[in-house]
Amino acid sequence: MPEVKTAPPHPASLIEIKDVHFAYDERPILRGLSLSVRKGEVLAVMGGSGSGKTTLLGLIGGRILPNRGDILVDGQNVPKLDRSALYALRTRFGMLFQFGALFTDLSVYDNVAFPYREQTNLPESVIRDLVLLKLQAVGLRGAAGLMPSQLSGGMARRVALARAVALDPMLMLYDEPFTGLDPISTGIVARLIRRLNDAFGLTSLVVTHDLDASLKIADRVIVLAEGKVYRDLTPSDVRTTSDAFVRQFADGLPDGPVPFHYPAPPLLDQLLGKAGTASVEGGTP
Amino acid sequence: MSNVIEMIEGLGRTVLNGLARLGLAGRFFLAIMMVIGVPVRRFSLLVRELYFSGVRSLLIIVVSGMFVGMVLAIQGYEVLQRFGSSETLGVLVALSLVRELGPVVTALLFAGRAGSAVTAEIGLMQATDQIAAMDMMAVNPIARIISPRFLASVVSMPLLACLFSTAGVFGAYLVGVKLIGIDDGSFWSQMQAGVDFRLDIINGLIKSLVFGVAVGLIAVFEGYYAPPTAEGVSSATTRTVVTSSLAVLMLDFVLTVWMFRGLNG
Numbered sequence: 001m002p003e004v005k006t007a008p009p010h011p012a013s014l015i016e017i018k019d020v021h022f023a024y025d026e027r028p029i030l031r032g033l034s035l036s037v038r039k040g041e042v043l044a045v046m047g048g049s050g051s052g053k054t055t056l057l058g059l060i061g062g063r064i065l066p067n068r069g070d071i072l073v074d075g076q077n078v079p080k081l082d083r084s085a086l087y088a089l090r091t092r093f094g095m096l097f098q099f100g101a102l103f104t105d106l107s108v109y110d111n112v113a114f115p116y117r118e119q120t121n122l123p124e125s126v127i128r129d130l131v132l133l134k135l136q137a138v139g140l141r142g143a144a145g146l147m148p149s150q151l152s153g154g155m156a157r158r159v160a161l162a163r164a165v166a167l168d169p170m171l172m173l174y175d176e177p178f179t180g181l182d183p184i185s186t187g188i189v190a191r192l193i194r195r196l197n198d199a200f201g202l203t204s205l206v207v208t209h210d211l212d213a214s215l216k217i218a219d220r221v222i223v224l225a226e227g228k229v230y231r232d233l234t235p236s237d238v239r240t241t242s243d244a245f246v247r248q249f250a251d252g253l254p255d256g257p258v259p260f261h262y263p264a265p266p267l268l269d270q271l272l273g274k275a276g277t278a279s280v281e282g283g284t285p
Numbered sequence: 286m287s288n289v290i291e292m293i294e295g296l297g298r299t300v301l302n303g304l305a306r307l308g309l310a311g312r313f314f315l316a317i318m319m320v321i322g323v324p325v326r327r328f329s330l331l332v333r334e335l336y337f338s339g340v341r342s343l344l345i346i347v348v349s350g351m352f353v354g355m356v357l358a359i360q361g362y363e364v365l366q367r368f369g370s371s372e373t374l375g376v377l378v379a380l381s382l383v384r385e386l387g388p389v390v391t392a393l394l395f396a397g398r399a400g401s402a403v404t405a406e407i408g409l410m411q412a413t414d415q416i417a418a419m420d421m422m423a424v425n426p427i428a429r430i431i432s433p434r435f436l437a438s439v440v441s442m443p444l445l446a447c448l449f450s451t452a453g454v455f456g457a458y459l460v461g462v463k464l465i466g467i468d469d470g471s472f473w474s475q476m477q478a479g480v481d482f483r484l485d486i487i488n489g490l491i492k493s494l495v496f497g498v499a500v501g502l503i504a505v506f507e508g509y510y511a512p513p514t515a516e517g518v519s520s521a522t523t524r525t526v527v528t529s530s531l532a533v534l535m536l537d538f539v540l541t542v543w544m545f546r547g548l549n550g
């Protein structure tokens with residue numbers, strides 16, 4: 001049992017992330033990120049493309065390991081857990097992937113039944129009732145017999161949501177739950193996220209680009225940039241703040257504190273061949 | 286000069302990449318073996334894959350076996366009759382099939398028919414986050430998705446090879462006995478006397494078992510590590526067929542040398 005150096009987490013917080021560093025190969029993505037998520041809140045995580053939002057969810061779920069730092073979820077340090085402890089913890093997570101990630105070879109019903117069949121010994125008759133209840137909660141009981149390929153994007157997202165909350169998790173992780181949805185579906189999914197959170201006493205992390213939707217449902221909004229929590233605001237702050245960075249986000253300006261360009265050598269240097277062409281041609285074999 | 290250095294560098298890189306991939310495949314194989322009991326205990330998982338990989342390859346295997354046997358009979362007869370020993374056609378055909386063509390051609394066909402499908406399926410599951418979702422639901426995807434498909438390949442391959450050889454012998458019988466008119470009795474009795482159970486049939490089965498492991502591992506490995514894009518999945522599918530075929534032919538050589546060592550010297 002490795003010695004836990006960090007202080008015990010604040011009793012009211014479900015997730016405590018402390019000074020987490022993470023890099024893909026040599027490229028740092030997170031640089032000393034610290035964050036605490038309180039029990040029962042809906043936290044919206046915003047940030048530009050590539051700012052590390054999906055990476056953050058992967059770290060919390062233990063799918064990727066940080067180079068350094070602690071990620072405590074309900075008092076357990078995720079990167080230090082062995083496989084069985086990690087799996088035990090994950091049974092209490094629900095994760096909604098960007099496009100739902102439904103199992104394409106299973107029907108809607110079987111998708112939602114999957115967690116029960118894999119993780120419990122409940123008889124089929126009980127599973128049936130539970131599945132129908134979960135599908136009812138997302139308004140898709142009537143679609144139980146369909147295959148995932150027969151669903152619209154919004155419906156798939158809702159089925160995936162029913163599957164994610166099947167085992168009554170303590171923590172819900174949402175990766176861009178609104179992308180590709182029309183405004184009505186966005187509203188439906190957003191309200192579902194809030195309602196499930198409050199009805200089942202969950203804690204929710206919602207990674208999203210959709211400022212409107214997240215302002216409607218979140219208790220708190222954080223903005224990731226430069227590998228850290230750059231801003232930590234309430235929804236009303238976001239509407240009124242004059243902070244240039246948050247305004248760029250809120251108003252959808254192409255350039256501002258968040259640069260439009262991916263890091264590159266100066267254009268003139270590159271056109272004149274001074275900077276070399278390696279970054280253009282990639283590694284030719 | 287710099288061209289030569291570049292070439293050597295390129296060669297070195299290719300070799301290193303290849304070795305790294307081989308190492309990755311080895312670790313993946315161990316991970317599969319750790320959970321290979323799962324599809325045995327949950328038999329329905331295995332049955333589904335046996336159906337998709339094995340049963341649905343039946344037709345192509347039987348038809349190909351028939352044709353290979355018929356061709357063997359024609360070619361074999363043509364050579365044998367020059368030496369006046371056309372009644373040994375049965376042995377020739379049976380040995381060619383059981384020792385070599387059954388296991389090898391079955392493995393090549395299986396790689397194209399079932400291996401590529403497995404790679405594409407797993408690659409797409411990876412690309413659409415289905416495997417990640419399963420992992421996040423605390424269900425081990427290696428146990429639930431990979432090991433049943435691998436085991437199905439190992440189990441189906443010897444059975445399919447037997448069928449291939451049987452169909453081949455039948456095809457040779459049709460052409461040799463019914464068409465060309467070799468004596469029925471000597472066709473079968475020569476075959477019975479000339480085929481050794483341990484040396485020929487067991488060795489043939491061992492070969493297809495090894496091919497089943499190789500093709501199964503390559504198919505699931507390529508799918509699991511396919512880049513999550515359309516292009517990534519399609520090139521992984523191609524690689525499965527190419528790599529499996531090469532692996533089967535090379536393993537066949539190694540196994541043949543090992544099995545028939547000392548018989549000629």
Ligand SMILES: Nc1ncnc2c1ncn2[C@@H]1O[C@H](COP(=O)(O)OP(=O)(O)OP(=O)(O)O)[C@@H](O)[C@H]1O
Binds near residue numbers: 048049
């Ligand atoms: N498997 C990987 N290998 C190498 N680099 C990766 C990998 N996955 C992501 N990255 C890089 O890490 C950075 C952060 O990725 P991440 O997916 O966390 O961003 P994100 O904030 O979720 O972006 P988006 O809003 O576009 O989904 C990106 O610049 C991406 O290029």
Ligand SMILES: [Mg+2]
Binds near residue numbers: 053054055
């Ligand atoms: Mg993302």
